Amino acid sequence: MEIKGDLIPAIVQDAKTGEVLMLAYMNQEALAKTLETGKAHYWSRSRKRLWLKGESSGHFQRVLEARIDCDQDAILLKVEQEGGACHTGYRSCFYRDLEGKVVGEKVFDPNEVYR
Helix, strand or coil: CCCCCCCEEEEEEECCCCCEEEEEEECHHHHHHHHHHCECEEEECCCCEEEECCCCCCCCEEEEEEEECCCCCCEEEEEEECCCCCCCCECCCCCECCCCCECCCECCCHHHHCC
């Protein structure tokens, strides 16, 4: 599959529960590395480089399935998540409701992981 443009949004979903864990971006290199290794790789817009999810935290995502949407401008990754997907320590990046109330599960202390 060839990515249209520079980056494509990647929606990451827990393969077992269906929970949406995060949204990240992929370029052609990230997609190729993901398909080659079976572990999720993304393009970091802030670091301006390819990164393997879990390279700092150890909270890797094993990709079980990859799908493309009807317009071929977004990817859905169904993953087996080790630990939390969010760098803040929550299982999902979508851990707050619109009023800011925490509704998600915290699974690790980021101060212990990112030193």
